[in-house]
Amino acid sequence: MGKSACCDKNGLKKGPWTAEEDQKLMDYIQKHGHGKWRTLPKNAELKRCGKSCRLRWTNYLRPDIKRGKFSAEEEEAIIQLHGVLGNKWSAIASRLPGRTDNEIKNFWNTHIKRRLLRMGIDPVTHKPRLDLLQLYSLLNSSLCNSSHQINISSLLGIGSMLNPNLATSLLSTQSNSHDISPGNFQEHQNDNSQVQNQFQSLQPNQIMDSSPQFLNETQLLQANLEQISTSQTNFNCLNSLQSLWQETGKSANMGESLMPNCGYNEMSNQAMMKCSFENISNLGLNSSLLSTPSSSTTPLQSSSTTYVNGGTEDERDSYCSNIMMFDIPSALDVNGLL
């Protein structure tokens, strides 16, 4: 596991490549082929380290590289593949002929990621932002269980940990009172139901229906199930809350109100995750996340034409939204979360 020493060699040039250097590198590789990157610079009379030469070749000079803007199909493939493979840029690149991992990574970070965030979708999990779900869960269970007296300032504190803007925005719909008690619950209910409705409309369509043609349904289902079974995100989130509540002495009530169907204190990791998904199922997420795809018309297909022929940012947003299969209600302002 020796650490590469090529980077700290003195006298080697760094920074952008000149046309002359490019030519030298191409000439050498055409004659001798690539490989032996360590010795290549010396043989090719380049004042670069081998690593730099390899990068220049693989990311720019290789003859099979397709340059230019990503097509709609490529973008679609990237999103789908990222959902399955995560940040495995080279694996994604190997399925997109002519595109380099660096190019795809840059495209993801500068275009797709931002777009997903703008739509309220977590670019890592490809699901609605967990802070939205968690806060909704918290609110939902609290408001529906009037026997628990919830201190809104505590909620705000927790919400702020998750996302201060969202918490503030949501809770601003409450009246001036900072406590929701059985006595004043009714008078808050109208306002709260508005908030609930906003979240309850966060229902995904059938995620699996957006499968690209090169991934069959079984593969996608398996991939998604693996993703779900290995995902620690929900658990971690809940665990953080659990720790917080325990530290602040609010564990029992708050824990129960968050996950009323679970034995909160004895909860194992699995159970925590299960409960987490049960809460998500309140949003209508569960069935679509875990169900086998039906043979219904795919939203992807139906929207593809519009997207491909379109090309404005809004149209792409709409298209992405269909790929991700989550409709963010317009009434819910997620811009402040970005």
Next chain:
DNA sequence: AACAGGGTCAACCGCTGTTGC
């Protein structure tokens, strides 16, 4: 015209995995 701010992308850095001795 000058400047600021944001977006883009080539290149670098640090780390891990693989291979050969």
Next chain:
DNA sequence: GGCAACAGCGGTTGACCCTGT
């Protein structure tokens, strides 16, 4: 098995470009 060299990967940086003021 241990070590070193090498290849490759993903995250980050910084120069350049574009747009708005």
